[in-house]
Amino acid sequence: MDISIVIVTWNSQDFIRQCLGSILATSAESGTEVIVVDNASSDGTARIVRASYPEVNLIENKTNLGYAKANNQGIDQAQGRYVLLLNPDTRLLDHSLSSMYKFMERNPRAGAMGPRLLNPDGSTQASCREFPGFSSLIWEFSGLSRLFPESKIFGKWRMGYFTFDQPREVDQPMGSCLVIRKETLEQVGSFDENFSMFFNDVDLCYRIKNAGWKIYFQPDAQVIHHRGAFTRKVKRKMIWLSHLAFYKFFKKHRKGPADRFLLLLFSLPLFLSALPRMLLKR
Numbered sequence: 001m002d003i004s005i006v007i008v009t010w011n012s013q014d015f016i017r018q019c020l021g022s023i024l025a026t027s028a029e030s031g032t033e034v035i036v037v038d039n040a041s042s043d044g045t046a047r048i049v050r051a052s053y054p055e056v057n058l059i060e061n062k063t064n065l066g067y068a069k070a071n072n073q074g075i076d077q078a079q080g081r082y083v084l085l086l087n088p089d090t091r092l093l094d095h096s097l098s099s100m101y102k103f104m105e106r107n108p109r110a111g112a113m114g115p116r117l118l119n120p121d122g123s124t125q126a127s128c129r130e131f132p133g134f135s136s137l138i139w140e141f142s143g144l145s146r147l148f149p150e151s152k153i154f155g156k157w158r159m160g161y162f163t164f165d166q167p168r169e170v171d172q173p174m175g176s177c178l179v180i181r182k183e184t185l186e187q188v189g190s191f192d193e194n195f196s197m198f199f200n201d202v203d204l205c206y207r208i209k210n211a212g213w214k215i216y217f218q219p220d221a222q223v224i225h226h227r228g229a230f231t232r233k234v235k236r237k238m239i240w241l242s243h244l245a246f247y248k249f250f251k252k253h254r255k256g257p258a259d260r261f262l263l264l265l266f267s268l269p270l271f272l273s274a275l276p277r278m279l280l281k282r
Contacts, residue, residue: 002031003101003179005084006074008067010039012088013048015226020053022092032097033057035074039064045088066196075190083185085201087176089226093118099221100179111184111213112205114173115221116164124164125227127174128217131206132157132249134262137270170217171209175201177223184213192252197238199245206253243270 005023009016016036023034037059038046046060059073075083082104084097096115104110117125136157139145149160159170178201188207191200205215247270250263 003082004078004080005034007036008070009045011041011043012045013043015089026097037070037074068191068193068200072190085178091224093222096221111208112180113216116219117225128170131171172205198242199249
């Protein structure tokens with residue numbers, strides 16, 4: 001088995017047919033298995049998968065276990081040499097799966113790789129970021145990151161300076177579509193389930209790079225992504241969880257005395273900054 005595709009679904013009936021259809025249309029190019037982990041959808045997502053895609057390995061959770069834990073369920077079942085973590089609101093374009101596979105085969109030190117993600121209108125999504133530092137919080141709180149998004153200083157975390165038109169080594173491609181070498185996962189472990197929704201991909205990529213593996217962005221592989229299709233359903237909760245995950249990431253990976261002081265210093269403004277965004281969302 002070459003590639004195991006793991007898809008976590010939750011009320012994904014609007015997208016799952018398109019996603020699975022695109023996989024089945026391209027998977028003949030390589031040995032592929034598809035694992036769908038459904039987090040107790042109430043809209044019939046699991047029924048659609050069960051009835052229309054019998055070749056898919058469907059895991060049905062009785063409760064919503066969260067994104068990280070559900071992905072780990074799929075990874076535990078995966079038999080492929082590579083694991084492709086894929087959101088259900090995506091559509092693989094022609095030869096994208098083959099392109100991802102060939103890239104990983106040509107680059108044996110690549111622990112993970114992210115393709116070019118496209119909006120439904122064909123425009124490129126900003127899908128890679130550098131690992132955040134405390135300076136990232138300063139530029140975010142001050143608004144300088146939005147005033148000067150293409151600056152290599154103020155826009156460093158969001159990589160506003162990057163044009164996404166050439167392959168390059170990166171810190172963290174978006175987990176919406178991320179290929180990971182199974183050997184790498186066996187070395188560094190799967191998702192940290194303390195990051196149930198956000199920053200689990202950042203944490204995983206951080207561990208991959210710290211273990212000496214490389215992570216790449218590859219624009220030749222292209223995937224349509226309906227960004228935010230599911231987090232918009234519970235906007236206020238997602239905003240709070242994203243800020244909490246930011247805090248957890250720093251707490252886990254920044255353990256020096258100076259880091260602890262800075263984390264304490266930034267904690268209050270970090271959580272307070274979530275409030276106006278939550279109040280403005282409906």
